[in-house]
């Protein structure tokens with residue numbers, strides 16, 4: 001199956017006397033792809049995440065996960081297939097040790113005991129937390145807590161992992177480490193990944209980006225295509241990466257930079273091409 005998630009004309013509001021938070025939203029997420037969702041505060045990003053694993057149900061439209069419609073009868077299977085990690089890891093812990101915590105999700109899904117032991121080991125290994133299996137989650141650093149949260153999700157073998165601002169509370173080094181860890185696991189296990197983020201370093205690494213604005217899909221495409229529209233992004237209050245701004249300045253100075261660079265290396269390559277034409 002090519003598409004793991006399909007949103008078909010989805011509209012959602014939290015109650016009848018409140019405005020629509022999502023308004024006729026349609027998009028697809030391929031199996032194995034990394035999609036970043038960006039947009040200003042309140043544009044509906046977290047609501048999309050919660051609709052994907054049945055924490056919320058839309059009033060209009062249809063959501064398909066692995067070909068199954070999200071509804072009361074499919075919700076448990078869907079929650080196993082769609083794992084979510086949120087911003088604040090402290091709200092996600094239930095166990096008194098790291099090991100118990102990873103076990104908890106599996107217990108909910110009825111995994112046999114012998115299989116659980118193996119899976120705990122595997123998922124803690126995957127995020128580099130094996131040595132902390134007996135530790136109390138609350139005493140870990142922010143980055144370690146997020147690793148445990150990711151291990152708990154991985155233990156039940158999801159097909160999609162959603163990180164909703166999951167690196168927002170970490171410093172830049174911690175963010176990079178977590179993203180590298182998740183990216184490795186995602187690629188090794190052939191998962192889809194959705195990151196909801198304000199971190200532009202994360203966005204440029206994604207394979208595809210959806211820009212949400214006022215409850216609608218405002219723009220969709222590869223990062224390069226998205227950041228080519230930097231003026232339009234700025235108009236809806238979104239920042240662009242430093243390299244993108246620097247490229248604009250260089251173009252204003254008369255440099256004919258063709259391709260939109262997304263990182264230092266690409267900008268250097270563009271400058272080198274220009275230089276060799278001189």
Ligand SMILES: Nc1ncnc2c1ncn2[C@@H]1O[C@H](COP(=O)(O)OP(=O)(O)OP(=O)(O)O)[C@@H](O)[C@H]1O
Pocket residue numbers: 014021039040041042043044045046047048
């Ligand atoms: N439980 C709720 N009850 C009522 N309204 C809500 C609830 N959760 C979110 N909203 C409203 O829905 C809209 C979209 O919120 P959502 O959290 O999906 O946006 P977001 O793009 O993820 O924003 P942020 O970046 O601030 O998390 C906002 O106007 C928000 O106030």
